[in-house]
Amino acid sequence: MDFSLTEEQREWQHKARRFADEELKPLTLERDRIADPRQTFDWEIIKKGSRLGFRTLAVPKAYGGHGADLVTQTIVMAELARGDNAISKTFCQCWKWSQLITIICNQDQQDRFIRPFMADDTYLLGYAATEPNASSDNRMPPESDPKAGWKLKAERNGDDWLINGEKMLIANGSVAKLFFVNTRTNPNVSIREGTTLFLVPSDTPGFRVGKVFNKNGWRFYQNAELIFDNARVPHANVIGEVNGGHKARAADTSQFGDIELAGIALGICDAALEMGLQYARKTTREGRVLSAHQTVQLRLSEMQVLTEALRSFVLRTAWERELASQPGAKSKDYLNAQLVMIFAKSSVQRVTQLNLDLHRAIGAMDEAADKLARDAAIWTHLAGSTLLNIIAAKVLFNS
Ligand SMILES: Cc1cc2nc3c(=O)[nH]c(=O)nc-3n(C[C@H](O)[C@H](O)[C@H](O)COP(=O)(O)OP(=O)(O)OC[C@H]3O[C@@H](n4cnc5c(N)ncnc54)[C@H](O)[C@@H]3O)c2cc1C
Incomplete structure (x- = not known):
């Protein structure tokens, strides 16, 4: 099997990583602290990201978009989520629905709505x-x-x-x-x-x-x-x-489903692991850095195992969905598309809790560790999450 990324996928990955490091990380906590939920939004960051292609990534090239495949989309959503996962979600919400316009809407509707969407950096x-x-x-x-x-x-x-x-x-x-x-x-x-x-x-x-x-x-x-x-x-x-x-909704052939919930969870796991490692390397207890203590090593290795397992699972699923979206594809089976979301939810919540635990008392006050755990808690409520297990079981036992 070949897991290497194409040149184009790498370019998008680097572009998204740079944007996350330079633009998202500096504002993520500042936005999180704002008490009024209407004021947390920042149009400037949306415009900047849009100009780099993060709003129109999934629109097919024939409509003036970037036509990114599902693996590229997943890589970008995870990279953006390392910087701020809610901003990543704001962008990929547009990928899902812009594809829907190009797939299930008629020509007149496409003409009336996809053009203004492409032309306006603030069109969400x-x-x-x-x-x-x-x-x-x-x-x-x-x-x-x-x-x-x-x-x-x-x-x-x-x-x-x-x-x-x-x-x-x-x-x-x-x-x-x-x-x-x-x-x-x-x-x-x-x-x-x-x-x-x-x-x-x-x-x-x-x-x-x-x-x-x-x-x-x-x-x-x-x-x-x-x-x-x-x-x-x-x-x-x-x-x-x-x-x-x-029937109209069921005609969506993009196979996007809810893949962003798994891709974004991966970005949060990466961020939490990075944060946990940094803290463990610089903090000293009993005369040794935390990372030299075995219990801390066990926590960090569990975080890493879950993160890497999620990476493999989510990218494999994105690749399978991409194949399934091709005209004439044989398998439309979507069991992994459900299972990966269940695994993403349990992984992102466990990894962010372990990171919080690692920070201990500081964690309660360290807004960054706390924010990741609060963001991860959202997975409990998303997209009928409690029903995902039932849907997965139905697919499993009917297949
Ligand atoms: C951040 C976020 C973004 C969202 N974005 C959107 C969006 O863009 N568009 C949109 O339309 N919605 C959106 N939603 C809503 C989301 O899809 C719903 O909140 C979700 O479907 C709720 O599903 P649930 O099972 O968690 O809750 P509910 O259906 O309210 O269920 C509540 C509880 O009842 C239980 N329950 C439900 N049905 C049964 C049953 N038949 N038998 C036994 N127990 C049952 C559930 O397991 C759960 O414990 C969003 C929600 C969040 C939190």
């Missing part, structure tokens, strides 16, 4: 599914229960649709210019049959951002409430068919 994207009473059951709804899943109502009104209701926890919610929005257009059937997927620009009349959630970790990342009060959206913004939203 979001995807709205979660509601106060619809969360895990958006991802794994009972087969035919109309009560499960999102309720956001969309009704036809001439050439337009009127959307009413609320979404919550939506990433890039207070900063995105365009959202994919899951609505319910037939409440009497399950969301598999009664969903319509819309493109909703943030300047849509009747649409507004509500509160921005005040999270313990990922404080830079903006998770917001979206309020739809007779939001008027043209019929031309329906993706696929009316009541065909589930």
Whole structure:
């Protein structure tokens, strides 16, 4: 097997590493300390990163993007995450949804939305599914229960649709210019049959951002409430068919899934390991540096084993997903895509806790070690995380 990176992959890796070291690391704690969650965001860093290609990395070359493959994307997300994992997530949220525009939207929608996205360094994207009473059951709804899943109502009104209701926890919610929005257009059937997927620009009349959630970790990342009060959206913004939203979303061939949750976790593990090693090498106890004590060595070696195992697993999975995304690919099996997220969650939480433990009392006051552990705790809540095990088990036992 050949694990070497291509010249192009190395170039992106170095570019992302330099950006993380020179631009992200100096501001990560300063942004984390800001109390008001609306103020933690920094447009200047987004513009700088965008100019280097980190916002448009995944857009195919035919649309003016960089057309990076999934391995390159994973390497870049991990490198950026070493500097600040919430900023890395802000960028790769755009990779996921910009690819969706190029894959599942029609020509008119692509013309109207991908061009402005490419042209504007402040054009960010979001995807709205979660509601106060619809969360895990958006991802794994009972087969035919109309009560499960999102309720956001969309009704036809001439050439337009009127959307009413609320979404919550939506990433890039207070900063995105365009959202994919899951609505319910037939409440009497399950969301598999009664969903319509819309493109909703943030300047849509009747649409507004509500509160921005005040999270313990990922404080830079903006998770917001979206309020739809007779939001008027043209019929031309329906993706696929009316009541065909589930089918339209399933046509995404990018294989991106939630790979960023594993790639970013790898970047945090790298950062925590680096921090732990530095601390252990410079701190002295009982006349010896910490790194000379066996219990400390055991902690550090566990951190390293988990980090390297995650690196291998996440890059292998990215490579498999890249092969699966090619036209005519034989295997569409995605067991590893689920398993790697489960492993990423347990690894990132363990590695950051070991780093915190290593710092001990200082750790409670060392904001950097504490921040990584708070960021890692977010994995407990992400993308229906408790259901990943169930999805993985289903794939395993049905295959
Ligand atoms: C940082 C962050 C970013 C996010 N970004 C987005 C976004 O961009 N767009 C978006 O739409 N959403 C977003 N979300 C929302 C996210 O997808 C949901 O929070 C997630 O799906 C919640 O899933 P859950 O299983 O953790 O919680 P819930 O579904 O609320 O479950 C709560 C608890 O109930 C249990 N439970 C749920 N269903 C069952 C069941 N059937 N049987 C038994 N137990 C059950 C769960 O295991 C869990 O313990 C984001 C959330 C966070 C934290």
